[in-house]
Amino acid sequence: MPLDLSDESRYDRARLRQWARGRARSAGVDRRDLLRLFAAGAAAGTLGLGAAGTAEAAGAAALPATVKPLPPELFTIRGTNAETKFAALRGTGLLTPVDRFFVRNHTATPRLDKDGWRLKVWGDALSGGPVEFSYDRLRALPAVERTLFIECAGNGRSFYTTQQGQTVAGTAWTLGAIGVARWRGARLSDVLRLAGVTRGAVDVLPRGLDDEVVTDGVNLGRVRRPLPASKALDDVILAYEMNGEPLPADHGGPVRVVVPDWIGISSIKWVGDIEVSGQPLYTPWNTDLYRLFGPDQPPQGSEPLTRQTLKSAFELEPGATVPVHRTKVLTGRSWSGAAPVHQVEVSTDGGARWRRAQLHDVPRRGGWVRWSVPWTPRTPGETALLARATDATGRTQPETAAHNIHGYLFDAVVRHPVTVV
Ligand SMILES: Nc1nc2c(c(=O)[nH]1)N[C@H]1C(S)=C(S)[C@@H](COP(=O)(O)O)O[C@H]1N2
Ligand SMILES: [Mo]
Numbered sequence: 001m002p003l004d005l006s007d008e009s010r011y012d013r014a015r016l017r018q019w020a021r022g023r024a025r026s027a028g029v030d031r032r033d034l035l036r037l038f039a040a041g042a043a044a045g046t047l048g049l050g051a052a053g054t055a056e057a058a059g060a061a062a063l064p065a066t067v068k069p070l071p072p073e074l075f076t077i078r079g080t081n082a083e084t085k086f087a088a089l090r091g092t093g094l095l096t097p098v099d100r101f102f103v104r105n106h107t108a109t110p111r112l113d114k115d116g117w118r119l120k121v122w123g124d125a126l127s128g129g130p131v132e133f134s135y136d137r138l139r140a141l142p143a144v145e146r147t148l149f150i151e152c153a154g155n156g157r158s159f160y161t162t163q164q165g166q167t168v169a170g171t172a173w174t175l176g177a178i179g180v181a182r183w184r185g186a187r188l189s190d191v192l193r194l195a196g197v198t199r200g201a202v203d204v205l206p207r208g209l210d211d212e213v214v215t216d217g218v219n220l221g222r223v224r225r226p227l228p229a230s231k232a233l234d235d236v237i238l239a240y241e242m243n244g245e246p247l248p249a250d251h252g253g254p255v256r257v258v259v260p261d262w263i264g265i266s267s268i269k270w271v272g273d274i275e276v277s278g279q280p281l282y283t284p285w286n287t288d289l290y291r292l293f294g295p296d297q298p299p300q301g302s303e304p305l306t307r308q309t310l311k312s313a314f315e316l317e318p319g320a321t322v323p324v325h326r327t328k329v330l331t332g333r334s335w336s337g338a339a340p341v342h343q344v345e346v347s348t349d350g351g352a353r354w355r356r357a358q359l360h361d362v363p364r365r366g367g368w369v370r371w372s373v374p375w376t377p378r379t380p381g382e383t384a385l386l387a388r389a390t391d392a393t394g395r396t397q398p399e400t401a402a403h404n405i406h407g408y409l410f411d412a413v414v415r416h417p418v419t420v421v
Pocket of ligand 2: 104151152264265
């Protein structure tokens with residue numbers, strides 16, 4: 001009986017079961033290598049692809065290899081990645097300017113020429129052979145434009161340690177591994193249909209043209225993570241413009257995938273080919289990475305992560321000094337992968353009392369809302385500012401986030417330290 005893979009969670013459970021039974025094909029990585037990584041990780045109390053194998057853990061060897069400059073007033077460098085400083089967003093509009101949009105590179109930004117670029121769509125769930133798209137052919141298709149965030153699954157990871165005292169592996173992001181841009185491109189569904197996608201399609205696997213990722217001596221191949229066909233045929237964009245300009249190299253130019261609401265790894269940059277498969281596909285990025293592992297999770301880990309969670313951030317330096325008896329307008333942003341954020345509350349006394357912030361944007365799916373609240377501090381000393389968002393599903397940011405060893409999906413209210421002087 002064919003599986004009904006139209007529902008995301010049912011699809012993921014089915015895929016996990018097949019993976020466990022060894023029935024699914026591993027796309028490009030020797031399954032024995034992955035199992036070896038699993039085994040090594042289990043022994044070490046973490047997975048083989050944790051901090052030990054990543055560039056940031058290697059320290060000096062990791063330099064961000066980007067094309068755009070990364071000035072210290074706009075970015076914090078973390079290994080091969082650059083985190084946006086939220087304070088640098090104060091006074092900017094709804095869209096994150098490219099000069100301060102975070103960069104998450106597994107290796108380095110490749111320099112690709114749009115005229116030589118091709119997208120090859122291939123696989124056993126197409127009615128015919130591979131179909132190639134040039135940049136011009138893609139641009140000639142009907143265009144869609146949407147304002148959407150891209151946010152790393154590990155955004156906020158460092159707060160598992162600093163607020164919750166827990167050990168997690170991976171880049172120690174604070175809250176700046178997110179940006180919101182206006183993306184323009186072709187619909188992935190149009191491209192798949194032109195390529196002859198059949199009803200038997202189960203997984204769609206876009207792959208980047210950046211270098212292969214080597215970790216702990218294992219070559220994981222190029223960055224790639226399968227999308228369920230149902231999502232790929234729904235609202236995914238093949239973007240060639242960001243904020244009205246040709247897509248910059250660091251953000252995947254000439255063409256990247258943009259997957260609304262889902263964790264950043266789904267949005268493959270520098271896409272070069274897309275496999276359309278009639279059976280579930282497995283890569284490191286949907287097996288031992290980007291799933292939840294930990295004491296509160298099933299032994300084989302959670303389902304592969306899809307939607308982003310709920311977060312809020314102040315547009316203020318951590319540890320900022322604020323003059324006593326003077327009114328300061330606190331500003332920030334809140335977002336959710338589940339539904340528009342329609343309420344934000346702020347506490348200026350460490351969480352004892354809460355006030356509603358004023359929202360400055362109409363809450364919309366896939367984006368964020370800017371907000372503000374005036375504050376006149378009355379007593380000098382150290383305090384913590386807190387912001388908590390509620391989205392249209394009724395979910396409010398909790399006090400504690402559910403621990404997982406990779407530190408994904410941190411959603412708890414963050415305590416932002418300030419000193420009143
Ligand atoms: N080809 C490729 N795509 C990629 C990555 C990468 O390293 N290579 N990083 C992913 C991750 S983990 C994230 S969070 C986003 C970051 O997008 P940005 O660098 O444009 O902010 O891109 C995703 N797409
Ligand atoms: Mo990410």
